[in-house]
Amino acid sequence: DQQVKQNSPSLSVQEGRISILNCDYTNSMFDYFLWYKKYPAEGPTFLISISSIKDKNEDGRFTVFLNKSAKHLSLHIVPSQPGDSAVYFCAAISTGSNYKLTFGKGTLLTVNP
Amino acid sequence: DTGVSQDPRHKITKRGQNVTFRCDPISEHNRLYWYRQTLGQGPEFLTYFQNEAQLEKSRLLSDRFSAERPKGSFSTLEIQRTEQGDSAMYLCASSLNNSPLHFGNGTRLTVT
Numbered sequence: 001d002q003q004v005k006q007n008s009p010s011l012s013v014q015e016g017r018i019s020i021l022n023c024d025y026t027n028s029m030f031d032y033f034l035w036y037k038k039y040p041a042e043g044p045t046f047l048i049s050i051s052s053i054k055d056k057n058e059d060g061r062f063t064v065f066l067n068k069s070a071k072h073l074s075l076h077i078v079p080s081q082p083g084d085s086a087v088y089f090c091a092a093i094s095t096g097s098n099y100k101l102t103f104g105k106g107t108l109l110t111v112n113p
Numbered sequence: 114d115t116g117v118s119q120d121p122r123h124k125i126t127k128r129g130q131n132v133t134f135r136c137d138p139i140s141e142h143n144r145l146y147w148y149r150q151t152l153g154q155g156p157e158f159l160t161y162f163q164n165e166a167q168l169e170k171s172r173l174l175s176d177r178f179s180a181e182r183p184k185g186s187f188s189t190l191e192i193q194r195t196e197q198g199d200s201a202m203y204l205c206a207s208s209l210n211n212s213p214l215h216f217g218n219g220t221r222l223t224v225t
Contacts, residue, residue, distance in 0.1 A: 004155070034213060042218050043204055043216030043219055044156065044204075044216045045216070046213040049213060089155050089156070095211070098161050098163075098168060098169050099214075100146070100161060101146075101156070101158065103156050104155050105153060105154055106155055
């Protein structure tokens with residue numbers, strides 16, 4: 001039972017354009033959401049997060065949008081850079097759950113020069 | 114902040130052997146997590162420590178798996194009588210209370 005779903009295994013964009021990565025969740029108890037980036041042979045690195053009381057959080061080139069009614073969130077990267085090429089994981093927490101992350105399967109983003 | 118350190122980076126073992134992995138969290142972090150990641154999947158939660166107390170274990174953690182965090186510092190994950198299905202990347206993460214988790218680079222286990 002996949003509670004966090006990233007339905008696009010891969011995404012390819014041109015440098016300078018916008019990258020949009022999508023994530024859906026099924027568990028209504030999730031109330032905090034995070035995006036992690038992972039390069040090959042490294043562990044996941046925290047990128048940005050959003051609480052369920054907000055619908056948008058922005059940090060530089062990265063913006064996360066949350067649509068609670070649709071149980072959907074997205075990560076926007078603009079402008080995309082070749083160094084952004086990595087696997088992006090969406091993760092969710094029910095804050096009463098020992099801060100235990102439930103991850104999606106990830107989306108491989110490739111930014112072409 | 115030297116980051117979360119995991120040792121070894123790679124481990125190849127024969128089926129039936131025991132293996133032990135070590136994780137050194139960021140020094141001031143009180144929470145420590147173990148996750149497992151297989152090919153094409155996201156990390157899956159295995160177990161969680163708050164200081165030295167193991168507060169939660171996933172049902173993925175069979176009787177062959179045991180984790181410890183003596184004195185609330187480093188942690189070890191031991192797998193007894195390894196099986197081919199145990200082949201995966203084992204990730205350790207730490208955090209200070211409810212801050213986002215910091216992950217180590219993982220230990221890749223291959224069971225032949």
